Amino acid sequence: MTAAALSSPPGGGLLARLPAVRGRYSEGYELAKVTWFRVGGPAEVLFKPEDADDLAAFLAGTPDDVPVTVIGVGSNLLVRDGGVPGVVVRLGRAFAGIEVRDNLLHVGGAALDVNIAQAARDAGLGGLEFLCGIPGTLGGALRMNAGAYGREIRDVLVSATAVDRSGRLHSLTAEQMGLTYRHCAIPHDWLFTGAVLRGEKADTAAISARMDEIRTSREDSQPVRSRTGGSTFANPVGAKAWELIDRAGCRGLLRGGAQVSEKHCNFLINTGDATAADLEDLGEDVRRRVRETSGVELRWEIRRIGLRAATPPSAGDV
Template identity: 55%
Template sequence: MMAATLPSVRGKLKAAAPLAPLVWFKSGGAAEWLFEPADLDDLQGFMRELPADVPVMALGLGSNMIVRDGGVPGVVVRLGKAFAKVEPAAGEILGCGGGASGILVSSTARDAGIAGVEFLRSIPGTVGGFVRMNGGAYGGEVKDILTDCDVLLRSGELVTLSVQELGYSYRHSELPDGAIVVAARFQGRPGEPADIQAEMDRISASREASQPLRSKTGGSTFKNPDGHKAWQLVDEAGCRGLQIGGAQVSEKHTNFLLNLGDATSADIEALGEEVRKRVKEKSGIDLQWEIQRVGKI
């Protein structure tokens, strides 16, 4: 795609931009184009004028994602500081930009005496990402707290969708391809900041004890099947510590895959598929990927 076919922008637009530094696995190829818009108007104008056949993908903190080694065609949109604001409002509502992290949302809520969103502290991503995939942990899910969100469609049209319109199920929404969540409103409840902080501390300590947070990983790899825990199925299939190339199943938490240092994305994905095969042979259960896999092999 030639630069001449791209709309002019006020933000940062870079060709052949490496994505490995921007994702947790630290592997994978480049974006054909990487766009960090200056603000919503910049993004909306870009989307409206971008040729309709050019694919668009949003990138948050890159935590729940494998970027394949062949890179990502089209435009990868990364929402920066202009989309990272969180503002409390009357009635225990939190207005959040699509680029705000779960940690920022939960800490802003604490300071405002808004309880009920503490679990977002444990989701390693941005509002846009966990609204899209109904992120959840520690007994909470986005569908439980979301009132509505502002979504920029691939056409450049800005729409507001209610939680009902998102068609949420476990780790899934009906948001169309190429759509970008630019803002969301979460409903909390009154709470004492000290109590909220105590719950956030409990969640943080639990994650630290059970998950390989200091490793190059992508977070939870597989969805929990009905009535089962993915990590347990992986463990029972004998996959703890299993390795392909530079990729390994975590010994600390078997629903996490690790890049030991020099893994390609192909190594990581192949390891995940080998785990799925062994779990199917052992238990008869088809594990489904929770991690998003994008780009060309």
């Protein structure tokens, strides 16, 4: 179907069941073009809210049986080939603001992690340099307690705001978030709209130098120029996922157009013609081989959404 901008739904299909909005509905939106893997099927409907009030009104007016899935910039995401039933929400510019007040950064949920790090540097605030090594948005970082280079979101988080499935706004303290390694205790159907992060006064030159170190390290050790989805599996307790994968003989392993990176074997790569099924099945093959060689059950860090091709839609599959 061709994407169509709407202020209110026409008669027919899922759009007819959705509330009128000030933002934009797009029917049959091809999600492959906004994910880093560049694979996957369409969203039944994509919704880009005009602002936080528009988002809350949409959630409050959407029937409970309609699946709602939120995505960021698609950096740590695998959309299955059968597409995503229901509504996929993607936050835009209205949610990407960054404002510095004293030692605090008031940040929108759609703000890029690298932009947050840069804003902190420009304000002479240290402690957030690690964010320049995380390719995603604040919302995704909150959802998985993202971290890199020795720090995590929980180390700098003061509070967060989220909208629940009924459209109610919640203000959450860092303690209420229940952040542990690559985990957040907040219900999965809540959408993060912003947060307050804390920095520490530091020398701007030193902050810039640390950010340069992180960028260089990332480019030297990760396949950043490839179509990838970031780190595939979370590190098990007391071990590193890439070492277990390497010992299982998976470096360079192929399945269709998908490959385990030769450069960093905790990354999967779309070599050019991979399907989402190629990538997911390759990941499952890696998990099986690691389990057989080390007894360790790797946990997916990449978020997988939607239906496999030729699978009947079911809200429970999203």
